[in-house]
Amino acid sequence: MNWETFWADLGTYFTEIPWTDFLERIFAVAMIIVVAFALRWALQFVIRRVVQQIVSGVKKNQKVEDTQALNVSPLAAVRVVQRSRTLGAVLANIVNVFILITALLLIVTTLSPDILGSFALLTAAIGAGLGFGAQNIVKDILNGLFMVVEDQIGVGDIVDVGFASGVVETVGIRITQVRDVDGTLWFVRNGEILRVGNMSQGWARVIIDLAIPYSSDVEAVQDELLRVATALASSRKWRAFILEKPEIWGLESISAEALVTRLVVKTRVSAKWDFARDLRLHMKKALDGMGVPLTPLNSVVMTTGDGTIDGSAIEPVEGALDAAEEAAAAVPDVVGGVRTGPVSVRKPRGPRKAKNVPAPLKTPDPEVRGDGIA
Template identity: 45%
Template sequence: MDEPVEEPVTEVANTMWQEFLNFLQTYQVPISVVIIIVVAVVLRFVLIKSVQKVVTQIVTGAKKSQNVDDTQAIIGSPLLAARLVQRTRTLGSVSNNLITITISAVALVMILGQFGVNLTAVLASAGIVAAGLAFGAQNIVKDVLNGIFMVFEDQLGVGDEVEIGEVSGRVEAVGIRITQVRDVHGTLWFIRNGEIARVGNRSHDWSRAILDLAVAGDADIELAKEVIQSTAETVVRQPRIAARVLEQPAVWGLEYVNGDQVIIRLVVKTRSGSQWEISRVLREALKLNLDQAGITLSSTAPVAVSFSGVDGPPPTPRKPNDYRQGPPKSGRRRNTQ
């Protein structure tokens, strides 16, 4: 009684299996295309999620990455944190685009292969078209490549004080093709990355507050240097200033001497972007303490002081739209009182 039942069951199973194989053979191409698309989508999703996870870890770890020991130092150095976030997110965006383009191109080639397309001819035609597009849009290609290198090399970042050609100001955005810089007048400049040949970055890693004080020529120079040094040391001990100072202030000595005045230079190494605020605080305290010590600041016209010795070579001329300093004489640094 059992044998007649087993034979039909076996036949049905064999028939279903054969029909399934026939189905796969008949619809092999569409099934392969669907599998390629699904695998490509899943692979892109996994890779992009991995990139996003890395970006998130770097951004949330900004405190450790910036070599800052406390929260106050992070607050005192917002430009560094902003630059890290900007650069990391830009790199993440570039990586996501590269992943999408690469996976899409490979999947497209595999799909065309399933339809029996001559891939050699397609790739040759695509190469010719790409060469034509690259020649016609070479400026765009140059902009994109230069932008990618600038981001990877960390030449500049959001919040940096930079000088790019005729434009000097604060970087507001760094894109793959365009960099946006706002100058002291509030003008937002859109600069093509391909046109950027040289970048002067005043906010990279660390900065230096430099104050040149013009003291009357008949003043007690040693007393003036002592007052300047002690005042600067007192100022940098203030809680809101201390977190932004990397080294103790130093009086470098006389930068210029004539019959009417002498220029005494004070320098303080600071976190990037903090030099201007620290300079303003120092000027207030120095003016008050020098007056109390009976030391008269020179009332003659400011004297242009060249960089020399440890200062390095003379700087390039500043442009009229300089973000912080204004238009001092070409190749010189103004006297700061």
């Protein structure tokens, strides 16, 4: 290898490069990148500023210091804050994607103005492929935009989207993040959300069904439960979260074991579960004071030899089914090399019917014609 020739050719190559044009293109690409970052920062700042102004205005009108205190404010104020933050997050994502795509196209055009025309056929093929392969992405984006514009879902809402239930932490143009009660963060594609159950819009209702013994004084129990619920709803802790007075809707079901009565309270969404827990505790104390026990749901019914029910033998037994299952599980599966399996109790079978026995032929009536008409 002749090194002198190699270095001479290399020097000739660099000498023939149009450095002026090359440096101009590099400078143009650098300016595109700088302008893209500056534009992104400016638009993000404007979006954050607008959202902060809306939230600050709502807090000022409601005379509260933080957004958590808006839970006791009118429902419209809470919804304005949630929707503003959601729209801000979606607009920020749209700005990022738009600036990125625009910057890439400008950079490619600057480096080689004819590259897009040269790859026209390839671009068409890629576009056709994306038309089939990117359908889910387009579906996710469109569904996400419609959900936000129609106010179906917002940041901070408690929702049920089928795949997950919990608090919405982020609403993107393609993915919605939902945190469930266990702390698991679910990433749900917007295109897979076919229905949205939003428990943060409007109001909520606490529904408590209480089973009491059949022999109880129903009216006295209902009056006591209503008194306890009304007193709790009027307390300083809960009065700001209760929208309507507690109500007794009456008996929901009647059986030999229990009478089920229903009590309802209309509350704000943020206080539904906490108020329900507190109300159950006070109801339990009230029932203890009245001497009303809760009815067990499991019972054993014994019958006499003739099949009639022995009324004196009916005795509610708590955990009777659990005890039977434990006893059956305690029996070994294999005894003396013979597999026994779980113990089960079967009802005695009645007399068996013969199978595949033809029915007896019916003697034709002499007064009926062959076509079956008398």
